[in-house]
Amino acid sequence: MFVGLSVLLVSACTEDPIVREPSPNENPYGVYFLPSNPVDITVQSDATSVTYTVGRLNTSGSISVPLTSESDAVFTVEPTVSFSDGEQFATFQVTFNPLPSDPSTVKVRISEEYAALYGPGHNEFVGAVKAINWVSLGVGQFFDAVLYLGVVDVEVLHEESRVSTITVSLIRIPLLWLARTAGMVAPGAEEIEFWVTSGGTVAWDAFWYIGLNYSATAGQPIKAYLPSALAASQAPNDALSKFLTDKIVYFSPYYYIDGLGGWGLQDVYLSLPGGPDLYEYLGL
Numbered sequence: 001m002f003v004g005l006s007v008l009l010v011s012a013c014t015e016d017p018i019v020r021e022p023s024p025n026e027n028p029y030g031v032y033f034l035p036s037n038p039v040d041i042t043v044q045s046d047a048t049s050v051t052y053t054v055g056r057l058n059t060s061g062s063i064s065v066p067l068t069s070e071s072d073a074v075f076t077v078e079p080t081v082s083f084s085d086g087e088q089f090a091t092f093q094v095t096f097n098p099l100p101s102d103p104s105t106v107k108v109r110i111s112e113e114y115a116a117l118y119g120p121g122h123n124e125f126v127g128a129v130k131a132i133n134w135v136s137l138g139v140g141q142f143f144d145a146v147l148y149l150g151v152v153d154v155e156v157l158h159e160e161s162r163v164s165t166i167t168v169s170l171i172r173i174p175l176l177w178l179a180r181t182a183g184m185v186a187p188g189a190e191e192i193e194f195w196v197t198s199g200g201t202v203a204w205d206a207f208w209y210i211g212l213n214y215s216a217t218a219g220q221p222i223k224a225y226l227p228s229a230l231a232a233s234q235a236p237n238d239a240l241s242k243f244l245t246d247k248i249v250y251f252s253p254y255y256y257i258d259g260l261g262g263w264g265l266q267d268v269y270l271s272l273p274g275g276p277d278l279y280e281y282l283g284l
Contacts (some may be wrong), residue, residue: 029057031065032056032123037052037053042129043129045131045132048096054090065110065111067079067108067109067111069107069108070109075129077106080092103130107124109123132160134160135157136157137272138274140153140173145268146210147212151284192204194251201239201240204251205229207224220260226254227240230256234254247271248271249271249272252265269281
């Protein structure tokens with residue numbers, strides 16, 4: 001990294017004074033919210049708390065750090081978070097009982113005298129938490145043309161409060177990843193949440209991780225993007241994802257590696273519990 005320096009031009013007649021604004025000093029604690037704290041959390045309706053993590057740059061000594069909350073009234077935030085001597089990370093709880101199904105806001109700030117000015121995270125966290133009861137529909141089948149895992153058995157669940165018909169229910173699919181290749185493994189989605197839009201198509205939040213790195217390179221996970229979430233020009237391709245029958249869901253995500261590129265639209269199928277066998281349906 002190159003730092004530009006201002007050069008003072010001196011003439012024979014005058015010399016302008018150099019004015020420097022003092023830089024803010026980092027406090028001796030350097031406490032920050034970890035960037036990995038989940039921004040959106042869904043919990044079971046009987047849950048009573050969620051946990052968030054903070055870190056610090058200076059691990060010497062034991063400290064108790066005040067927290068200020070501007071969260072929705074449903075939440076109770078612990079007033080402090082404490083570090084033991086030598087401890088780099090600590091957690092605090094946000095409690096609730098009960099929690100509504102609509103997202104509620106958690107907003108917590110680290111007191112300025114403790115907050116890291118130049119740390120890897122932030123001194124304020126804003127997120128959302130909602131409560132949902134997931135009800136199992138049973139075991140279905142999942143096929144991803146890129147993963148080469150064949151047809152995988154998966155549990156299919158839906159939101160209890162939207163149980164009227166499967167085509168309008170939010171569905172979560174825990175993926176049981178099998179037979180991964182060494183070096184290719186990357187963080188994979190524990191579930192895919194999708195829903196049927198007012199236009200009758202199937203949509204999901206931005207992307208899911210398929211569980212593989214590109215060219216076995218750490219830090220280059222392959223993502224399955226909702227086309228419009230990747231680029232506005234891809235928005236017409238959102239309409240490709242839909243129910244093909246009342247038991248077969250077709251996804252057409254755009255497979256992409258951020259900063260590198262991708263392969264374009266790929267085929268992903270879900271057969272709901274009681275639906276046809278994907279081996280036969282797809283002729284595999």
